[in-house]
Amino acid sequence: MSDHSNWSLKGNYFESCNCDLVCPCIFLMPPTQGHCKALVAWHIAEGKMEDTRLDNLNVAIWLHSPGSLTDGNWRLALYIDERANEAQKDALTQIYGGQAGGHPAVLAGFVTELMGVKTAKIEFTESGKKHHLIIKDVAENEMYSLDGEDGGEVKVTNHPLAVSPANAAVISKSKTLKFKDYDVDWAESETVGLSAAFFYQP
Numbered sequence: 001m002s003d004h005s006n007w008s009l010k011g012n013y014f015e016s017c018n019c020d021l022v023c024p025c026i027f028l029m030p031p032t033q034g035h036c037k038a039l040v041a042w043h044i045a046e047g048k049m050e051d052t053r054l055d056n057l058n059v060a061i062w063l064h065s066p067g068s069l070t071d072g073n074w075r076l077a078l079y080i081d082e083r084a085n086e087a088q089k090d091a092l093t094q095i096y097g098g099q100a101g102g103h104p105a106v107l108a109g110f111v112t113e114l115m116g117v118k119t120a121k122i123e124f125t126e127s128g129k130k131h132h133l134i135i136k137d138v139a140e141n142e143m144y145s146l147d148g149e150d151g152g153e154v155k156v157t158n159h160p161l162a163v164s165p166a167n168a169a170v171i172s173k174s175k176t177l178k179f180k181d182y183d184v185d186w187a188e189s190e191t192v193g194l195s196a197a198f199f200y201q202p
Helices: 086-096 102-108
Strands: 009-017 036-049 057-065 074-081 111-121 122-127 130-135 139-145 168-179 184-188 192-200
Touching: 009 057, 009 074, 009 139, 009 168, 036 086, 036 139, 036 168, 057 086, 057 122, 074 086, 102 122, 139 184, 139 192
Parallel strands: 074 111
Antiparallel strands: 009 036, 009 192, 036 057, 057 074, 122 130, 130 139, 139 168, 168 184, 168 192
16 A cells, blocks of 8 residues: 555444534534544445555444543444455555545544444445444444425534534434444444444545
């Protein structure tokens, strides 16, 4: 991987955290409980780094921020789709680890402790209002988009903190949200969820 400038990813992402509706973090305000624990996942519909294709792979993270997200000091665990070969795993680890630039590098800049990088079976599904993530033997996030005034989606646009810049975030509520790994045993429900399309490049 000699040329970190030759990569791109696009697809869909969703996340849930421990905040109430609507997450104050995306408005650069402190989390509901004073800290943030979040489970975030990406489905890469199309992607590449140099000659390595990254299509149809999934990536997920669990993170803990002890205060406002923009204050940093995050602890983060990274999970790469077990279907990825060695070249694909290396490319995704570089991108989501921040070494390849772009928005993932901005997010990685808040990380103080990388708890680890693991391969796992990651199931990422979206159907109607349902968004469902399973990291086998590790985590689950099941959330449902809220109904707006007209029955359509509830969206937040132009928010200053975003996993997917320039894209409206659809608001959901979690039904099942849990993570158990690295001596962490965390579970929530009825908390905020966000989803959007994403496009990353250097």
